[in-house]
Amino acid sequence: MKMAKMLGFATGLLIATTPTLAEAPEGEIGYAKxxxxxxxxxxxxxxxxxxxxxxxxxxxxxxxxxxxNLGQAYLRIGRTGDAAKMFMAAINSNRSFDLILADGTVINSREAAKLALHKINNTLAAR
Structure with a gap:
């Protein structure tokens, strides 16, 4: 099974689990740097x-x-609609595999995308 290290939706988790980051391997796993x-x-x-x-x-x-990751980048620069489209594309992809998030958590790519999209929806609903 292919594993990829990525930031995913872990922006909020980064703050809560900063000590874990030092233990996690750096960069992409199974992909070119x-x-x-x-x-x-x-x-x-x-x-x-x-x-x-x-x-x-x-x-x-x-x-x-x-x-x-493209969804995360779009989200960070304020392109919320494009971010949501990327998360939906990951959810609807005919491929899925386990990912290692920046905090070391292992999660299925569809679940990671669903959580990221849920975070966008909650943020928008709170406005």
Whole structure:
């Protein structure tokens, strides 16, 4: 089963589990370095992450891990609608696999996308 390390929806979890981050391996697992924009997302460099993710260098354009990280990058720059589309694409993808989030949590890609989309919906509903 393919595993990918990614930021996923873990933005809120990063704050609560910062000590765990030091124990987690760095970068993408099973992908070329930078292909999922992981390091750029962790560093808060959203423009670099977007460039890496939009290029999809060595990653299928329909890869759920790419969709989820692209959704995170879009969300961070205020493109909420595009972020939701990426999370929906990951949910509806004909592929799914386990992902390792930035906090070390292992979760199925569909579940990670559903949680991220749920977070968007809750944020919008609270406005």
């Amino acid at each position: 930078g292909s999922l924009g992981y390091d750029a997302l962790v560093a808060g460099d959203n423009q670099t992450a977007l460039a890496q993710l939009e290029a999809a260098d060595g990653v299928s354009a329909n890869d759920p891990a790419r969709f989820i």
